[in-house]
Amino acid sequence: xxxxxxxxxxxxxxxxxxxxxxxxxxxxxxxxxxxxxxxxxxxxxxxxxxxxxxxxxxxxxxxxxxxxxxxxxxxxxxxxxxxxxxxxxxxxxxxxxxxxxxxxxxxxxxxxxxxxxxxxxxxxxxxxxxxxxxxxxxxxxxxxxxxxxxxxxxxxxxxxxxxxxxxxxxxxxx
Amino acid sequence: xxxxxxxxxxxxxxxxxxxxxxxxxxxxxxxxxxxxxxxxxxxxxxxxxxxxxxxxxxxxxxxxxxxxxxxxxxxxxxxxxxxxxxxxxxxxxxxxxxxxxxxxxxxxxxxxxxxxxxxxxxxxxxxxxxxxxxxxxxxxxxxxxxxxxxxxxxxxxxxxxxxxxxxxxxxxxxxxxxxxxxxxxxxxxxxxxxxxxxxxxxxxxxxxxxxxxxxxxxxxxxxxxxxxxxxxxxxxxxxxxxxxxxxxxxxxxxxxxxxxxxxxxxxxxxxxxxxxxxxxxxxxxxxxxxxxxxxxxxxxxxxxxxxxxxxxxxxxxxxxxxxxxxxxxxxxxxxxxxxxxxxxxxxxxxxxxxxxxxxxxxxxxxxxxxxxxxxxxxxxxx
Numbered sequence: 001x002x003x004x005x006x007x008x009x010x011x012x013x014x015x016x017x018x019x020x021x022x023x024x025x026x027x028x029x030x031x032x033x034x035x036x037x038x039x040x041x042x043x044x045x046x047x048x049x050x051x052x053x054x055x056x057x058x059x060x061x062x063x064x065x066x067x068x069x070x071x072x073x074x075x076x077x078x079x080x081x082x083x084x085x086x087x088x089x090x091x092x093x094x095x096x097x098x099x100x101x102x103x104x105x106x107x108x109x110x111x112x113x114x115x116x117x118x119x120x121x122x123x124x125x126x127x128x129x130x131x132x133x134x135x136x137x138x139x140x141x142x143x144x145x146x147x148x149x150x151x152x153x154x155x156x157x158x159x160x161x162x163x164x165x166x167x168x169x170x171x172x173x174x
Numbered sequence: 175x176x177x178x179x180x181x182x183x184x185x186x187x188x189x190x191x192x193x194x195x196x197x198x199x200x201x202x203x204x205x206x207x208x209x210x211x212x213x214x215x216x217x218x219x220x221x222x223x224x225x226x227x228x229x230x231x232x233x234x235x236x237x238x239x240x241x242x243x244x245x246x247x248x249x250x251x252x253x254x255x256x257x258x259x260x261x262x263x264x265x266x267x268x269x270x271x272x273x274x275x276x277x278x279x280x281x282x283x284x285x286x287x288x289x290x291x292x293x294x295x296x297x298x299x300x301x302x303x304x305x306x307x308x309x310x311x312x313x314x315x316x317x318x319x320x321x322x323x324x325x326x327x328x329x330x331x332x333x334x335x336x337x338x339x340x341x342x343x344x345x346x347x348x349x350x351x352x353x354x355x356x357x358x359x360x361x362x363x364x365x366x367x368x369x370x371x372x373x374x375x376x377x378x379x380x381x382x383x384x385x386x387x388x389x390x391x392x393x394x395x396x397x398x399x400x401x402x403x404x405x406x407x408x409x410x411x412x413x414x415x416x417x418x419x420x421x422x423x424x425x426x427x428x429x430x431x432x433x434x435x436x437x438x439x440x441x442x443x444x445x446x447x448x449x450x451x452x453x454x455x456x457x458x459x460x461x462x463x464x465x466x467x468x469x470x471x472x473x474x475x476x477x478x479x480x481x482x483x484x485x486x487x488x489x490x491x492x493x494x495x496x497x498x499x500x501x502x503x504x505x506x507x508x509x510x511x512x513x514x515x516x517x518x519x520x521x522x523x524x525x526x527x528x529x530x531x532x533x534x535x536x537x538x539x540x541x542x543x544x545x546x547x548x549x550x551x552x553x554x555x556x
Contacts, residue, residue, distance in 0.1 A: 012543035013552045023541050026556035065545060
């Protein structure tokens with residue numbers, strides 16, 4: 001299944017930050033949703049700004065336009081405000097992209113657990129993300145830090161408890 | 175030592191510096207001179223010595239005074255010296271540090287070395303006798319500063335005098351130039367009259383020349399003259415003047431504005447108006463002030479200032495909505511436009527067409543694509 005680009009992707013003004021406030025707002029919304037859906041499609045959890053600028057996400061070779069680093073920063077900052085992104089360093093050169101927020105992931109995992117009647121059982125983190133049972137689930141192959149965050153979110157809701165085990169971490173659902 | 179006389183230390187026009195050496199002490203014969211250590215300068219014409227600390231203290235002697243030279247090697251506690259044997263001082267000599275001397279030679283003592291080169295160059299100059307080939311225009315300036323100043327352009331007095339001369343020259347040039355201008359001013363009124371009478375004649379003999387020629391000739395004349403331009407002389411200064419000026423501008427600009435699609439940059443207006451006024455030129459400030467009066471005088475023109483600061487005069491009927499709509503229409507039709515393309519399309523100046531596009535962008539009808547290929551405007555599809 002190939003990624004479907006939005007119409008804006010081939011619209012040259014998409015790659016210039018618009019000075020008009022209203023126009024820019026719409027432009028940024030479009031960029032945010034493009035970044036999230038792109039990362040989701042390619043299962044990307046981290047972005048390096050410099051690398052990303054050369055990737056098809058921000059660089060449209062067909063119309064010879066690419067988003068400038070400054071503009072990328074603006075887009076990513078916008079995502080951060082919405083809670084979908086976290087910077088990994090002070091220079092804002094690398095970031096975590098959460099195209100689904102930890103709470104949402106937590107909900108998905110908990111749904112799967114309760115659907116399969118495994119409440120009150122203990123899992124290792126590896127089991128959850130890479131086990132055979134979860135192969136069909138969306139959270140299969142989730143990076144550990146995302147998984148841990150989602151479980152932490154569940155823990156604060158009182159639906160799970162993270163346990164330290166000999167060879168890593170485990171989790172018990174309630 | 176009595177051969178030396180006081181000097182300003184400046185070189186004459188034909189005189190060139192050959193060599194100079196620091197740390198030289200003078201000896202009057204075998205006695206140390208009552209002068210401190212200084213710089214010895216050798217020019218093509220003179221031997222000059224200047225005190226190291228007090229530069230005012232400067233003495234010189236023409237090379238022609240020298241008979242021959244001797245070298246004296248350095249010894250223990252003794253610097254190397256050059257012995258210079260001299261002709262007796264001439265009676266017309268300017269005053270120097272010594273009035274009399276029992277010696278017919280002086281010595282240069284080199285505390286900081288350099289005597290070998292100095293000796294070589296001095297011998298060379300003595301052999302070449304360049305002071306004979308290229309005599310300085312007047313006697314070498316000797317004597318104190320006051321005397322030197324009075325005789326020729328030397329030192330600060332000389333520079334001042336040159337500046338004064340140059341200023342007088344400039345003054346003369348300027349007044350000559352303006353003499354021509356005032357003559358031209360007299361003729362200008364006649365020219366306006368002439369163009370008016372020609373215009374009338376053309377009206378009478380309409381059939382004789384072709385329509386096209388008439389129009390062309392008329393347009394030349396039109397841009398030539400306003401018969402009675404409103405001036406500060408005729409209408410005083412201040413508000414009344416600007417009001418009258420605004421009225422005249424209103425009459426005058428109507429036609430050119432319609433021709434240009436209802437809008438002209440203020441600079442263009444300025445040129446057009448001043449060409450028409452002939453000699454009674456308008457200052458930019460007066461023009462702006464007059465244009466500001468359009469609204470209160472209920473004239474069909476308006477001064478408009480764009481966000482960028484560009485000022486234009488436009489017809490009142492020329493509304494903003496229309497301008498924006500036409501910009502959007504044009505851009506939509508072509509897909510995208512640069513200011514240059516839009517200018518060509520409308521026959522406007524690039525500056526004004528860009529203002530229109532920016533205006534349309536401001537209200538959100540257009541958006542921009544700023545790439546290496548330039549600034550392009552697209553319909554706002556966001």
